[in-house]
Amino acid sequence: HRASVTVLGLGLMGTALAAALLKAGHDTTVWNRTASKTGPLAAQGATPADTAAGAIAASPLVIVCLTTNDNVRGLLEAEADALAGRTVVNLTHGTPAQARELADWAAGHGITYIDGGIMAVPQMIATPAAYILYSGTDEDAYETHGPTLAALADTKWVGKDPGAAALYDLSLLTGMYGMVMGVVQAYALIGSGGVPARDFAPLLKDWVNAMTDGLVPGMAEALDSGQHLTDVSSLAVNQAALPNFLTAFAQQRLRTDLFEPLQALLDRSIDEGHAADGLSRLVTLIKKD
Ligand code: NDP
DSSP states (O other): OOOEEEEEOOSHHHHHHHHHHHHTTOEEEEEOSSGGGGHHHHHTTOEEOSSHHHHHHTOSEEEEOOSOHHHHHHHHHHTHHHHTTSEEEEOSOOOHHHHHHHHHHHHTTTOEEEEEEEESOGGGTTSTTOEEEEEOSOHHHHHHHHHHHTTTSEEEEOOSSTTHHHHHHHHHHHHHHHHHHHHHHHHHHHHHTTOOHHHHHHHHHHHHHHHHHHHHHHHHHHHHHTOOBOSSOOHHHHHHHHHHHHHHHHHTTOOOTTTHHHHHHHHHHHHTTOTTBOTTHHHHTTSOO
C-alpha cells in the first residue's frame, strides 16, 4: 500500500508525522510556513513544496498539524480552492466546537474533513504505544485513508460527530493533568521531608498505578449503574481526612491551593447528603445546572 500524502505544518509533531509516512513508504509532500523546516524531511525522501497550494495539489489526503485551530482555519480558508475534493485530516489540538466549525466550513467548500486527536508525544509516533483518535461525518473517507493513517499510530475511530475525537482527547488529558497535579504535590511533600525524589519514585509510581487500576473501572461501574453507595471509602471519611493533607502542606511550608478545590468538592458532597457514597458521586457534582 503506497499513497500520496501531504503534511502541512512541520513543528515537532508534524515532522514526526511526515517522517513516519516516509518510513512506511508513502509519497510524502511537505510544507511549512518557515520553509527551512522541510530540510531534514527532504533528506529522508519527502518532496518539499514552496507553497501550501502546491503541497495540497500533490495528494488526495492532506494532514494538517499547526499550533492552534485558529491557525488551521486561517490556512485552510486561504487554500479552499486547492482543497476542494480532497480529504483534510486535522491533527491540531482543539475543542469539540472548533472541530465542528471546521467540519461545517469544509462541507461548505466541498472538502472532506476528519478531525483527530494525537495520544502521543512526537517520540512515540509510529511506535505501539501511540494512538490517534479520529471522528468525522464521512466514515467512508476514514475507511479509505485509514490504512495510510495507520503509518502514524494505531487508529481509533470514535464516531460521526466531528467533535468526538477532541472530546475523547480532552477527557483523556484531563485525567492526565489531574494525575500531574497530584504527583507535583506528592514530590513537593516528600521533598519537604528531605527524601530524595528518586527514592520515592518507585513507591509513587506503583501506588498511582494500583489506585488507577481500581478506581477508573470502579467509578465507571458506579456511574453506569447509578449506585454510588460504597463499601470501599466513603465521602465522609475522605472529607474528614483531607484537612490532614492541607494542614501538613502548610506546616511543611508548601502551598495548599492545588488541593483546596478538592476539599470544597468533598464539603459540598456532604452538604448535599452524599456522605455514605464513594468518590464516583463527585462526578455527578461537576455538572453545572
Ligand atoms: P510546534 O510549536 O513544534 O509547531 C507548530 C507548527 O505550527 C509549526 O510548523 C508552525 O510553523 C505552525 N504554525 C503556527 N502558526 C501558524 C500559522 N498561523 N500558519 C501556518 N503555520 C503555523 O508544535 P507541535 O508540533 O508540538 O504541536 C502541533 C500540534 O500538535 C498542537 O496543536 C499540539 O497541541 C499538538 N500535539 C502536540 C504534541 C506534542 O507532544 N508536541 C502531542 C499531541 C498533540 P512555523 O515553523 O513557521 O512556526
